[in-house]
Amino acid sequence: MAEPHAVIVGGGIGGLTAALALDRRGWAVTVCERAPVFDPPDVGLALPPNGLRALDALSAGDDVRKRSAVHDVASIRRKDGRWILRTGVEETRRRFGDAVCVLRNVDLADVLLERLPGSVLHTATTVTNVEPGDTRRPARVLTDVGELSADLVVVADGARSTVRPELFLEHPGAVYAGFTCWRAIVPRPPDYPLEYGESWGKGGVAGVLPLSGDEVYCYATGNVPAGGSAQDERSELIRRMDDWHPPLAELFEAARPEAVTRMDVWHIDTPLPALHKGRVALLGDAAHAMTPNLVQGACQAIEDAVVLAHHIDGSVAYLPTALRSYTDARLSRTSALVQRSAQLAEAVQNDSPVVTTLRDTAAGVVGRLAPTLLARYTRPIDDWQPPAGM
Structure with a gap:
C-alpha cells in the first residue's frame, strides 16, 4: 500500500x-x-x-x-528602567515544568x-x-x-x-494590528551586566532576551502606519530608543545595519x-x-x-x-x-499617559x-x- x-x-x-x-x-x-x-x-x-x-x-x-x-x-x-514585574527561571520551572x-x-x-x-x-x-x-x-x-x-x-x-x-x-x-516590530541579534556587551526582559513605554515596548553564546536578541515596537519603512532602520530604531533606559539604544547601535529587520504585525x-x-x-x-x-x-x-x-x-x-x-x-x-x-x-x-500609568x-x-x-x-x-x- x-x-x-x-x-x-x-x-x-x-x-x-x-x-x-x-x-x-x-x-x-x-x-x-x-x-x-x-x-x-x-x-x-x-x-x-x-x-x-x-x-x-x-x-x-x-x-x-x-x-x-x-x-x-x-x-x-518601565521605560525608565524601574521594575514592574519580575519572575525567575527556577520559579518558572517549578510552576510550569520548564x-x-x-x-x-x-x-x-x-x-x-x-x-x-x-x-x-x-x-x-x-x-x-x-x-x-x-x-x-x-x-x-x-x-x-x-x-x-x-x-x-x-x-x-x-x-x-x-x-x-x-x-x-x-x-x-x-488585519494590521497597528504597530510594527524591529528585531536584531547583537553582540552581548562584554562589560555590561544585562538584565533580561521587556520594557513598557508609551506606544511601544522593547525587549532584550538571552541567546546561547555571546549574542542577545533585541526587539522594539512602535505605532506606525502599515507598509512603512525607513532609509536606515537601525538609525530609526536608535532614534526611537533615545530616551529609554540603558542599554537599549546602545545595544541597537552595536547591531550591523543589515541585521535590523522590520516587520509589520498582522493578526486574524x-x-x-x-x-x-x-x-x-x-x-x-x-x-x-x-x-x-x-x-x-x-x-x-x-x-x-x-x-x-x-x-x-x-x-x-x-x-x-x-x-x-x-x-x-x-x-x-x-x-x-x-x-x-x-x-x-x-x-x-497605548500612547495615552493615563492609560499607561494605569497599565503599569x-x-x-x-x-x-x-x-x-x-x-x-x-x-x-x-x-x-x-x-x-x-
Missing part, C-alpha cells in the same frame, strides 16, 4: 513541524517553499513550556533546549530539518492554487513548477497567506469558521495569526502540527472527517489566544502578588499537553 502523501505550503517553523509530525506517522511529505533558497530570518524565538512539550512529542525538545538560553515567564520594566527557551529561528529550523528526509523541502516552488478535494477525491496543488496530488494539504504560508482567501472567500482575512482578528476545508488543514499564522505579546505564535503552530498528525492518523479515506476533529481540538484555544494577545497588545501599545500600576500589583496571579493568567496557556500517544 502506497504511503499517503501530504503537501505543505510554506517552509517556516509551522510547515517544518507539520512535515516532521507527518513523517513520523508514515506520510510522504512535500514542502513547497516559495523562496529560491531556504534562508530563515535571523531573529530570536522564545518557546514557553507548552511549545517545548509539543517538540518533546516529536523527540526534538531536548535538542532545542541544548541550543537555547533559558529565560523566565515575565520580567517587565523554563522559556530562547534560540535563533534558524537553529529551530535546523533541528526540524535534521530529522526530515533531504527530499522533503522544495524551494523556489510557489503554490498558485489549491483544490481542496473531498472524501472521494484527493486534493490538487498547482505550483509554478507543476501539479501535485495530495491526500492532505497543510497551509502554513503565514499571516498574509495567499491560499487562505481562496478557501474562505467571505472571511476578512488578517475574526476567527476562521474552521481550520480545514475538504482535505486542506490550516495551521500557524495562516490559521490564527496573533500579535507577539503572549509569545505564542510559534508555539501554537507547533501545537497545531502535533494535534493535526494525531487526528489524521488513520484511514486516508476518512480524512475530511478527521480534519473536523482537528478543527474542534484547535479552533477554540487558538481563537481565545488571538483575542487575549490582542488585548495585551492594545494595553502595551495594574502590572505592578500582579508583580507584588506574583506568582499566584501570574500563574493564574498563564496557566491555561502553558499547561497544554500533547495528545496521548504522540
Whole structure:
C-alpha cells in the first residue's frame, strides 16, 4: 500500500513541524517553499513550556533546549528602567515544568530539518492554487513548477497567506494590528551586566532576551502606519530608543545595519469558521495569526502540527472527517489566544499617559502578588499537553 502523501505550503517553523509530525506517522511529505533558497530570518524565538512539550512529542525538545538560553515567564520594566514585574527561571520551572527557551529561528529550523528526509523541502516552488478535494477525491496543488496530488494539504504560508482567501472567500482575512516590530541579534556587551526582559513605554515596548553564546536578541515596537519603512532602520530604531533606559539604544547601535529587520504585525482578528476545508488543514499564522505579546505564535503552530498528525492518523479515506476533529481540538484555544494577545497588545501599545500609568500600576500589583496571579493568567496557556500517544 502506497504511503499517503501530504503537501505543505510554506517552509517556516509551522510547515517544518507539520512535515516532521507527518513523517513520523508514515506520510510522504512535500514542502513547497516559495523562496529560491531556504534562508530563515535571523531573529530570536522564545518557546514557553507548552511549545517545548509539543517538540518533546516529536523527540526534538531536548535538542532545542541544548541550543537555547533559558529565560523566565515575565520580567517587565518601565521605560525608565524601574521594575514592574519580575519572575525567575527556577520559579518558572517549578510552576510550569520548564523554563522559556530562547534560540535563533534558524537553529529551530535546523533541528526540524535534521530529522526530515533531504527530499522533503522544495524551494523556489510557489503554490498558485489549491483544490481542496473531498472524501472521494484527493486534493490538487498547482505550483509554478507543476501539479501535485495530495491526500492532505497543510497551509502554513503565514499571516498574509495567499491560499487562505481562496478557501474562505467571505472571511476578512488578517488585519494590521497597528504597530510594527524591529528585531536584531547583537553582540552581548562584554562589560555590561544585562538584565533580561521587556520594557513598557508609551506606544511601544522593547525587549532584550538571552541567546546561547555571546549574542542577545533585541526587539522594539512602535505605532506606525502599515507598509512603512525607513532609509536606515537601525538609525530609526536608535532614534526611537533615545530616551529609554540603558542599554537599549546602545545595544541597537552595536547591531550591523543589515541585521535590523522590520516587520509589520498582522493578526486574524475574526476567527476562521474552521481550520480545514475538504482535505486542506490550516495551521500557524495562516490559521490564527496573533500579535507577539503572549509569545505564542510559534508555539501554537507547533501545537497545531502535533494535534493535526494525531487526528489524521488513520484511514486516508476518512480524512475530511478527521480534519473536523482537528478543527474542534484547535479552533477554540487558538481563537481565545488571538483575542487575549490582542488585548495585551492594545494595553502595551497605548500612547495615552493615563492609560499607561494605569497599565503599569495594574502590572505592578500582579508583580507584588506574583506568582499566584501570574500563574493564574498563564496557566491555561502553558499547561497544554500533547495528545496521548504522540
